[in-house]
Amino acid sequence: MRVAVVVFPGSNCDRDMHHVLSEFGMSPEYRWHEDGIPGGTDAVVLPGGFSYADRLRAGAIASHSPVMDDVRRLADDGVPVLGVCNGFQILAEAGLLPGALVSNDEPGFMCRWTEVVVGSTGTPFTSRFSGGDVLGIPVANGEGRYHADERTVRELEDAGRIVFRYAGDLNGSAGSIAGVCSEGGNVVGMMPHPERAAEPDVCPPGAAPMAPLFESLRAAAAA
Template sequence: MKIGVVIFPGANCDADALYAVERIGAEPVELWHAEPDLKGVDAVILPGGFSYGDYLRPGAIARFSKVMRPLEEFARGGGPTLGVCNGFQVLTEARLLPGALLQNMSLRFVCRTVPVRVEHPDTPWSGACVPGEILHLPVAHNEGNYFAAEETIAQLEDEGRVIFRYLENPNGSRNDIAGICNAERNVVGMMPHPERVSDPLLGSEEGLKVLRSVLEFAGAKVH
C-alpha cells in the first residue's frame, strides 16, 4: 500500500509521518505542495506544522496549494485522507471537514501528552482500535480549539462523527472534540499527533494503531 504525505513549506511533521508509514509496513510517498499529482497513492496524510508560516490563519494558504486540487478530488471520491494538527486545519479550510480550529482558550501554545478516547472505530483511520480505547497522544498547537455552530456539533454527535475525544481537554475544544470525520467517514481530522508516538525509542508506539487502521481498511476492501 502506498501512503502519500503532503509536504508544505513550513511543515515540521512530514518526516515523522513518512517514518511512521514505514513503521506500519506501507510505502511512504512524498507529495510536494506545488505539484498537482498524488502519484497513485492509496491514502493521504496531511501532516502537522506551520504550513506557509500560518500566515492569515493556519491552513488558509495551504488550502490553495496545487496538490490540493487532486487531493480534494481523491477525498471526495472516497479516498482515505487524514489531517493531523495543521493538516486538520487545512481540511477545514478546504471544507472537507466542518468547523474551524480557533486559538486555544489559554491563549498559549500547548505541548504535552494527553489521553484520547476512541469513540468510533468505523473509519479508515480508527478501525484498528476498539470503542472506548484510550490512546496517549502528544498535542502541540496554538490553534487547536475545535469550534462549530451548535447544530453542526449536534449533527457530528448524532451521526457518530466525533472519532477521538479528549479525556483531558488541552485547548477548550467544544465537547472535548479531538478528531472528527466527514459524512462519508473516509476523511478524518485530528489535533493529536499519532506519528509522534510511532517507535518505542520515542517512549511509545500507540500512535501506530491509528495508521495501521488504514491497512486493515485496505485489506477489507480487497476482500
C-alpha cells in the first residue's frame, strides 16, 4: 500500500508517521508540498507540525500549497486522506473538512496524554475500533480547539461524522470534538497524534491504543 506523507515547511511529525506506517506493513513515501502526488497512491497523510510557523492561522498558508490540488482530487475520488494535528488544521482551512481549529481555552502549548472516545467506525481509519472505545492518546498543540456553530455540530452528530471526542472538556472544543470526517467518510482529521500511540514501546505499559487506526488503513487497501 503506497501512502503519500506530505511534507510542508515546518512539518515535524512526518518521520514519526513514516516510521509507524512502515511498521504496519505499508509503503510510505515523502511528498514535498511543491510536488505532485503520483498515480497509484492508495492513501494520503498530512502529518503534524507547524507549517509555515503557523503564520496567519495554523494551516492557512499550507492549505494553498500546490500539493493540495492533488489532495483535493484524491479526496474527491474516495482515496483515504488523514490529517493529524496541523494536518487537520490544513484540511479545515482547505475546506475539505467542516469547522475550524482555534486557540485552546487554556493559553499556551498543550502537550499531554488524554483520552478520546471512538464515534464513527465507518471510515478507512476506524473500522477496526468499536464505537464507544475509550483510548489513551497524546495531544500537542496550541490551536486545537474545534470550533463550529451549533447547527454544524448537530449535523455532524446526526450524520455520524464525529470520529473522536475527548472523554472530558480538554480544551473547549465544540461538542468535545477531537476528530471529524467528510461526508464520504474517506477524509478524516484529528488533533491527537495516533502515530505516538501505536507501538507498545512508546505507550503506557502493555498498551498500543491507536494500532487499530493503522490496521484499519491497511485493511482498507486490501478490501
